[in-house]
Amino acid sequence: MHIPDGWVDLPTSAAAGVVAVGATAVAGRRAAAALRERATTLPAVVAAYILVAQLLVVPVGLGTSAHLIGAGLAALLVGPSVAIVCVAVVVVVQALVLADGGVTALGLNLVNDGIVPALVTFGIFLALRPAVLRAGTPHLRRRRAALGAGGAAAAGSLAAAGAATLAFVVGGTDAVPAHVVAASIGGAHLLLAAVEGALTGVILAAVLRLRPDMVRVLRTELVGSQPDTSTEPAEVP
């Protein structure tokens, strides 16, 4: 879910905005360094990819549907700094062009849908990586990688729910006790986390089968990976 306008008070939105702008600036610098150029194409294509992936909706009953948030998936595929830049573009396009998510809540949405899930998913998967890469056939490793990615993405989604709850408790209405907010947001996110995990696992497995070298978090470690051509071009004189 994208946080709409007026969900929390202005100071909280502004504080989240400061955090978001700072993190995006840092991530932008790190991403440019990682891509060794003023790269616009890869982050732009990944941002467009996240937007398209969000069109695949999974009906969850009561007339509502869940979809991929994609920050965790992007972090695994292209690394957390490029992923955060991508999600920043995604929330801006959503807020200003697609009217999805609030304009005054841009910073909050970037923190919730981008920074928190990207870092949590990437961190957990890094911790799981030795287990994923244990001896076994490439097929078995791919299975384990998909499972690990799914679990990490689900955890990232739950962490995002935690951040949203925190924002609402700090800056939202005080008409409701905090534990009720936590229960309703957390309950909904249990379902969303399951969807996020399943989709991330399936998509990552498909990419690993086609081009294992494109998965940054596992690059060079998988048997049969080809020399990389996706993000690190040869130096141009």
Place this chain on the structure above:
Amino acid sequence: MSSAHRQERAAARLHGPVSRLPPGPKVAGLVAFLVVVAVTPATAPAALAAEGLIAAAVATLALVDWRAVAGRLTLDLPLAVLALATALAGRPPHVEVAGLTLSQPGLRAGLAIVARATIGIVAVSAVAASSSVPEIVDGLRRLGAPAWFRQLVAVTARQLQVLRADLAKLRLAVAVRTGSGRRTLALASGARSLGSLFVRSTERAERLRLAAELRGGELAPAATPAGSAAAWAVALVPAALALVARVGLG
């Protein structure tokens, strides 16, 4: 020419009074209006209603497609659930509504959340319907977004159309191969086609980068005319009206 270009042309915009406004003032006016809405308290329902009317009036002037707006309003549904939760579990005093015991501050807060979100959707729809993506990108300059970020947004908006067309082709291919089957099957194959979509589009990103490098140029978005003082004054009218409603009715 990819099929995405054709889609773009099909979605050619209608030209109303709002689309003649330069993008800088327009985006700034939108943000100013939404900031006023965000600071309107739940205890001032009349002010929120007035702000809703202002947003609806601007959207009508901007010739929005109300059916598309209605589709976007389904984004309100989860908020309505949250509003119900706040009304049921809020603090006293309690009121009786249709046989249910609801907390009055909780009910107010919940309704205010839904109202602000709805106003936001209508207001953004008004700007989106009356601006092209390059115009919105240029409007971001007024909000202090750095050049690299605006460029990224511009390329993303273009790639979004290309990828949408790509995904439609992939889905068609899957449907032809497997026969459009049950829903769960469609979901699984949809997720797998997203995997190959990532591979395809990343490879395209590499070609794009190479092409831009060979040309020696940047993928720079076109600049649009800066706003005159009159344009700024017009663009800030909704925000000013909302402020009047907030002070007068709040």
